[in-house]
Structure formats: C-alpha cells, structure tokens
Amino acid sequence: MTAYNRVNGEHLSQSKKLLQKVLRQDWKWNGMVMSNWYGVYSMKESTDAGLYLEMPGPTRFRELVQTSHVVVWNEIHMEIIDGNVRHVLQFVNDCLGAKISKAQAESKSTDPAVSQLLINNAGESIVLLENEDNILPLSAEKTPGNEAIALLGPNFKAKRNSTGGPACFSARYTITPTKRPKGSECHIPCKCPGAQHRGLIEERSVATTKIVLSEYRTEKLPAGQQLFYVDFEGYYIPEETVEYQFGCSCLGTEQMFLDGELIVDNKTSKVKGDAFVMGMGTRKSAQKLSWEEAGRGGTRVFWNRGQVHRAGSFGRGRDGPKKADKVVLVTGLSKEHESEGYYEKIGTHPSYAFGHGFSYTTFELGVPDIILGEDDVRVSVKVTNTGKVAGDEVVHFYVELTSPNIIRPKKELKDFAKSKWALGESKVVSVKLPTLDVTSYWNSYKNKGHLQSDCGYVFQQDHRPCTLTLSDYWDWDVS
Incomplete structure (x- = not known):
C-alpha cells in the first residue's frame, strides 16, 4: 500500500x-x-x-x-x-x-510465544509522558507512602487494544478493571425515521460500535443513491446506582434516546464541540473543575489493599486524593484520534516534542565523538544509568545545518540506537552513517542529490552538539 x-x-x-x-x-x-x-x-x-x-x-x-x-x-x-x-x-x-472460506469463523491463537511477543511489543511501544515524584512504576508492596493509590480518569476504565481507523481489530481478550457492554444492534434503514414507506435495508448484530459508515455499500439502495439512515440499539447494565453521562457525536445529524426519551438532540440544533487537545479549549475549565463541589461526572477508583471502590461524583473525587498516598490521573485521547505535525520550524513549543518520553530511571549522556571516514561518519556517545533501577534508553542522533542554502528542517533525525542499562552501568552507543545520507539532500529541480559546501553539520543528541565542516560539494546521481 x-x-x-x-x-x-x-x-x-x-x-x-x-x-x-x-x-x-x-x-x-x-x-x-x-x-x-x-x-x-x-x-x-x-x-x-x-x-x-x-x-x-x-x-x-x-x-x-x-x-x-x-x-x-x-x-x-x-x-x-x-x-x-x-x-x-x-x-x-x-x-x-489460502483456502479460507468467506463464511469461516476467525480462530483464536493461544500460542504462549505469540502472547509473550505481543506483550513485549506493547510494553516497548508505551511512551511515559510524565512521571512526577517518580510515582511509576507502581509497587505491589505495602510500603510507606504506597499504602493506597488513586487512579482517576476515563481511560482507566476503557478498553484500549488498538488505534483508530484501519488499525482497529478484535482482540482475543482485553484487560480492564471494569466491565463494558457486550454488544449492540445496528439497523440500517433507507429513509429518515418517520418517513412513509421506510424500508429496512439490513440488520446486524455487532460486538463493537467501531463501524466506518463512510465505506458502507449495499446493492439494496437504488442506483446512484447513497443516502441512508442508521439506528443503533444497545443495552447497558449499570453496576451501581450513580449519575451517568451519555453523549454522542457525528458528522451530520443525530439523536440519542434512553428508554424512549430523547436525551441528545443534534438534529434540531447542532451543538458545536470544543477543542481540548494539549491545553486548548476546555482544558482550563476542566482543570478548574477538578476538585470543586459543583463538578459532576467522572469516576474515582481506589486500589487499597487489593480492594476496588468506585464513586460516581467528581465533586466528591477530591476526598480520594486526600486519603491516597499517590494519585495517578489516567486521561488522554481516545483511540480514534490521530495527529501529526511539526513545531520547530514555526517556533512553537509543544507540550510533548518528537522523541519525548521518560524512563523509570535516569541517564546521563556525554559529548558525542565524531570520526569522519572515506564514505561514512561514525558518531558515538557515552551513556550512564544514574537512576535507581535498570532501564532502557533510546539515543537519537540528529543533524543540523548551520547555514543551509535552502529551507531545511531545524534538525533531522538520521539514526537511533536502543539498549538496556543495568543500575550504574555505562556503555558507549555508536552508529555509522553514510556521509551522503547524512550531509546531502535530494534536489528535485536537478533530479540529483546535492551536498552543500562550507556548511557546518552539527551532530547532537539531547542538545549535546558536536560540529563537522565539509569544505567541498558535489552533485550525485542515483541510477
């Protein structure tokens, strides 16, 4: 693809x-x-x-x-x-x-090696954005300052086993502290609810609401007609008597009914959403709401000597942190959210830059050392584990041109290396980079690669620079 x-x-x-x-x-x-x-x-x-x-x-x-x-x-x-x-x-x-029948049901792999590989990959892919007061990793031992831990936020109760779009898949099982609705029904009529001669195109029983309607196709619609309406019907069995919040959103019009009563009407009058990502929109309001008596909704969950306690009022949520020795706020975006962009070129300061991520331990990096060979550049840096536990570290090697003759990125990632460090261990991480790949760019006008002369190439990792200057230039072809 x-x-x-x-x-x-x-x-x-x-x-x-x-x-x-x-x-x-x-x-x-x-x-x-x-x-x-x-x-x-x-x-x-x-x-x-x-x-x-x-x-x-x-x-x-x-x-x-x-x-x-x-x-x-x-x-x-x-x-x-x-x-x-x-x-x-x-x-x-x-x-x-492959001889796979269209009607053949999916099988479930129970191979322990596959499960362990998936677990390892999942662990390797997790990025730790914040770790104030070294609250992570959590300890199962009851030690001073670790008797009770409060976990707050919607993602603590959510099942997250994949990202959005085509990466969604059905897992054999998922691990979550709470249970979720098991299934829902989907009715696809061809006319607006209440319209005369409304006909049912299709009816499905589905185990997930991750349905991409923009790709829905059926031969039961008249030729050239793509308009249809969908009714979703599901059942939710509450675990306790508390206040619940229901919401929905779509590109178009929608209505939500609970026990036959209209509770969300985005058909008669559309309600505009608010931005919430990375400090924009309602984020400040939410921060202000956090521990005020007027706030409603949310969930307070305790891990206290193996027992789990839940409450349905965010206004009472502040009582939890008072009784807990540590608080973990489990927020974040849903798996339908995807984003990408750049920040250094326009001079903005991101909340989390590319390559950002904490470890459970700390590392100290030395000054990079550069050796220029005939066809390659060798860069090495000493890394020391200065923390309290063993851990992994990913060393990024960037290149920055000091005076480029064209518009170039502020820094360009050329290679990276990952390794494990024992407590107190030091080791040298090295990479070998082809000189042309590191110092040149593709000139789309000439349809050739170009290396600029009289320009410093700053190799850096974690803002520790070391400069290399080349005195000549050349164009090169890729046949």
Missing part, C-alpha cells in the same frame, strides 16, 4: 522509480501494490508506475469511460493495463490458495 506523501517532489503512488526500480527490481517484490484510501492523484502516471489497484471503490480516477479513452489514443498502452490486471489476478489466486 503506497503512502500519501511525496518523495523527492513526486507522489509515491505514481513514482515509477520507487514502485518499479526499488520495489520490484531491487527488493524483488512481486506482490500486490495498491493505493491508500483516496491516495491516487493521477490516472496515467499511477497506472504506468505500476499502481495496480485504486482504493477504495468506486474509483475517482480510473473510471471506465476516461480510462478507455486514454487507452484508445495510446496515452496508456494496453501492455500496461494487461500487466496490472495480471498482477491483480495473481493476487486473487494467491488468496484463493
């Missing part, structure tokens, strides 16, 4: 160099190549480059009439079309060879 971005000024989905030379010839890949969702930006260029399938359907560029027209006038040769079709058919045959 091709990415959305450009490489050297050319969209990846239509790059003949990357899809044919690199992927097919150099890497000997002979499988399917398809676009990411709506990641096609041309008809001829992407077809000639060997992008076999445009996703999703119906297509936006490879319509029958338009494609037939350019083929008739030899803008796209039939050999290219035949080759692309041949690869798609080969992919279909490969799938059929």
